[in-house]
Amino acid sequence: MSTIAFIGLGIMGSPMAQHLARAGHEVVGFNRTPEKAKPLIDAGGRAADSVAEAVRGADVVALMLPDSPDVTEVLTGDDGVLAHAAPGTLVIDFSTIRPDTAAELATNAAEQGLRMIDAPVSGGQAGAENAALSIMVGGADEDVDQARPLLDIVGKTVVHVGPSGAGQTVKAANQLIVAGNIALLAEALVFLDAHGADLPAAVEVLGGGLAGSAVLNQKAPKMLDGEFAPGFRIDLHHKDLGIVTAAAREAGVTTPVGALVAQLVAATRAAGDGGLDHSALYRTIARLSGREETS
Structure with a gap:
């Protein structure tokens, strides 16, 4: 020991x-x-x-x-x-x-x-x-x-x-993928809600197909319930996407989707949601769609 x-x-x-x-x-x-x-x-x-x-x-x-x-x-x-x-x-x-x-x-x-x-x-x-x-x-x-x-x-x-450093590089890639998935999940739920879909039923069937993911399983319930107590705070994901952006630039590679998601996370933080779970990105997507009442 x-x-x-x-x-x-x-x-x-x-x-x-x-x-x-x-x-x-x-x-x-x-x-x-x-x-x-x-x-x-x-x-x-x-x-x-x-x-x-x-x-x-x-x-x-x-x-x-x-x-x-x-x-x-x-x-x-x-x-x-x-x-x-x-x-x-x-x-x-x-x-x-x-x-x-x-x-x-x-x-x-x-x-x-x-x-x-x-x-x-x-x-x-x-x-x-x-x-x-x-x-x-x-x-x-x-x-x-x-x-x-x-x-x-x-x-x-x-x-x-x-x-040394390779673990952090892989973690940066992980955070890029997670943030992108959260953003697209948020967009999908706002889209479904705008069309009057049964959201829990929609999440269930999406989870059984290629759209299924750990992000969907863990974060969709938070978005549907409007419960954003932190498991991983927006503030920390904002920091992590800064790492991705800097490391990508140093390597000379482009992350256009990641750059957009980084801006959405930054906007969520600027709106006062930095202490909430990163699933609170949903709130920003809802606001951009003029559907604050869904968030």
Whole structure:
């Protein structure tokens, strides 16, 4: 069993840390909001008062943080992981950040004698709570092999997709596909409603054909019920589509549909819906159609 420092105990990080603790690992959690450590403590883990305290003596450091600057600060800051973790420590970054940042941080870690892999996840809050996440992993073979028993505790589908940064590239593609599906699902429901269709019946039959998807299964009920409590917030998907846009430009490829969806997500955020689930993109589509009463 490993001693694991888990930094970031939010909607995703908290249940992941709890799974690791319940599996018998010694998990020491840190979050900027201390009360968020309580579920981990209840699951058998313990809380630290700083990143430095959490990582001292840890075999593995796991990160689940909002954005590239957060990961960079936690790793490279004066009170950060690189300054206080022992040589040989394995760093697993579950956050979703820029691929180039992930590769650069892995290089920084190696220069300090640490090993780092990027392991962003997909599946949202439900996936984290049910240990059913899809995890796309970038890093050296031997480091991924060492991390795999831990990844298998929190994930259902764990795939090594390439060197450092590759996990983040695949995650960016995942977020592009998800956002596009949500936008088209929203358009379809507004379209169906405008024609007076039985929406639950329509969703049922669409789900049984080629239009069926995990997005339809999980997000159509939220749209139909007007219930947009966050499993994955618009704010975070807005950030992720910014990663897609930047990475696509750097690679010299075009994402015309993705660019349009990114604008729709940005408009949803600007309308004050950034804290809602990304299925709240439906509200923007409804407003654009002059059908606010359906949202």
